[in-house]
Amino acid sequence: MEYGVVIVSHVSEIAQGVKRLIEQVAKDVPVTIAGGLENGDVGTDMQRIIQAFEDNSATKLLAFYDLGSAKMNLEMAIEMTDKEVKLYDTALVESAYTAAALLQVETKIEDVEAQLKDLKVK
Amino acid sequence: MEYGVVIVSHVSEIAQGVKRLIEQVAKDVPVTIAGGLENGDVGTDMQRIIQAFEDNSATKLLAFYDLGSAKMNLEMAIEMTDKEVKLYDTALVESAYTAAALLQVETKIEDVEAQLKDLKVK
Amino acid sequence: MLDVENVKSWMTKFNEQIQAHHDYLSELDTPIGDGDHGNNMARGMNAVMEAIADKDFTDVPAIFKTIAMSLISKVGGASGPLYGTAFMEMAKVGDGEVSALLPAALAGIKKRGKAETGEKTMVDVWAPIAEKTDFTADDVDKAVEATKDMIATKGRASYVGERSVGHIDPGAMSSGYLLKALLEVEE
Amino acid sequence: MLDVENVKSWMTKFNEQIQAHHDYLSELDTPIGDGDHGNNMARGMNAVMEAIADKDFTDVPAIFKTIAMSLISKVGGASGPLYGTAFMEMAKVGDGEVSALLPAALAGIKKRGKAETGEKTMVDVWAPIAEKTDFTADDVDKAVEATKDMIATKGRASYVGERSVGHIDPGAMSSGYLLKALLEVEE
Numbered sequence A, B: 001m002e003y004g005v006v007i008v009s010h011v012s013e014i015a016q017g018v019k020r021l022i023e024q025v026a027k028d029v030p031v032t033i034a035g036g037l038e039n040g041d042v043g044t045d046m047q048r049i050i051q052a053f054e055d056n057s058a059t060k061l062l063a064f065y066d067l068g069s070a071k072m073n074l075e076m077a078i079e080m081t082d083k084e085v086k087l088y089d090t091a092l093v094e095s096a097y098t099a100a101a102l103l104q105v106e107t108k109i110e111d112v113e114a115q116l117k118d119l120k121v122k
Numbered sequence C, D: 001m002l003d004v005e006n007v008k009s010w011m012t013k014f015n016e017q018i019q020a021h022h023d024y025l026s027e028l029d030t031p032i033g034d035g036d037h038g039n040n041m042a043r044g045m046n047a048v049m050e051a052i053a054d055k056d057f058t059d060v061p062a063i064f065k066t067i068a069m070s071l072i073s074k075v076g077g078a079s080g081p082l083y084g085t086a087f088m089e090m091a092k093v094g095d096g097e098v099s100a101l102l103p104a105a106l107a108g109i110k111k112r113g114k115a116e117t118g119e120k121t122m123v124d125v126w127a128p129i130a131e132k133t134d135f136t137a138d139d140v141d142k143a144v145e146a147t148k149d150m151i152a153t154k155g156r157a158s159y160v161g162e163r164s165v166g167h168i169d170p171g172a173m174s175s176g177y178l179l180k181a182l183l184e185v186e187e
Ligand SMILES: Nc1ncnc2c1ncn2[C@@H]1O[C@H](COP(=O)(O)OP(=O)(O)O)[C@@H](O)[C@H]1O
Pocket: B069, C029, C033, C034, C036, C037, C040, C041, C076, C077, C078, C079, C080, C082, C109, C112, C113, C114, C115, C120, C121, C122, C123, C154, C155, C156, C169, C170, C171, C172
């Protein structure tokens, strides 16, 4: 698929759980995650985000995050990757679900983004 | 504490992860969860939601959920419990975090609700 | 007027349809949902059959309540609280008068799901049938089929919006099985 | 003008302060955050010390880059990308001219965190100091202390809004240690 989804959360369980939730409705959308720190603690880690970009088989990525400090690491990761990544300031679970469900049925990216606009919360 | 938080998600990892995230900033706020089905599958279960209400040491509960079908089970659970439960159609992770952080510092419920209003996404 | 035995055979026939079309219901749920409607209903109906088989019920409301609780606690998807509420509301009717049961069920489903007709849900099957004094299997099939052209605005299918057009709603299909099973019992 | 050795002793002194005030920084982060700022900074500075000890650097930008990468990858909280960007931007200055380094660091922090002064963050310490040609330990202490009366509008503390008044910002405090450690090296 052209587009993939990346989930960035301070907590690895949240990232894993969101992946599980959205894969149910989007079997063909590549979803990769960066959750928590390497040692399992709560936090975000730029290297793990870059890894999630690399591991995603899509070249264009939609990235969703939980809290503001994840956003800073996401932005740094975006500056350092070759992939085309766009981050959304939208409700993490709800917008990742919406995006994945729409991408699965090959919705145009403009239409996906239009739906995401309603989910902006940060 | 007078107020507690209940997290309802289709996926147990999401519910557990949100609890972990918010307990960091709200050590004294009672947080209970209902995530997934009894057998670990994805879904929501009214009985587990009622259990989360009962297990919460607070008498007044703020409930947050991920998708619409969780809301239906939540509403049924609310009809069947003695606790005073209010559900919010807000971004799951973000609003649970906001509510917990504010409750921790003993913010008045009206002020908590005012902040939650901005997080309405469903 | 249904009695307890009628309700038992209604459930038996419905269960047969659900188990027989287990995969088909999940297939319907795949393009516009999460692909589990067959599993959900099969699990729920197994629980119903277990809860009512070899058990005596004093009256129709009592068996409806047991069915409702099994569906609510075992289905696991949106259809659990919806069917559960339908049976709960039917229990409140007080007897087995079909012309009162179906409107009660419909009202329960609409209350629970906050859906109206035309939103591509099971409501689109329950509504036209509950409003008729008499209905046929053909009426049911037509109502189910009519969900195909609708745009979903409730439930998971609403996420794909216009892309839901062209697919029959899975909950509409399972509701069709339920209503046609009722017809067989009434005959 | 700092050289590589100066930067090393700057980091050594900063690390001493961080480790000595580990608990205090986390305590500051508890009422208005998640209580981990001391842990985050201690972990980050351990990584910095490991990365720069016994290692030769060709020039000041090279050691700044190494410090930046250690902080970015090991801190784990918001302060990681913020301090990391500060050192990354200082590396871009090209030499150790303090009057150029501090404004560069400030610009990096503001860009990364999208914060302005008065939002109760580390910016409120970096900004007044970077704007001075000369600064004293007293200037730093005053800037740190001034965050106490501010209402947080950025970072985790912004969630508690007005309730953040009365508490010193943890990132302001750690930034104060960093800037005072620099003063000692410059003397
Ligand atoms: N708000 C609603 N109102 C009425 N019916 C609904 C509503 N939401 C979902 N449904 C019905 O439920 C069916 C899906 O059930 P199921 O797949 O078991 O649940 P889930 O969507 O949680 O996986 C849909 O096909 C639709 O008929």
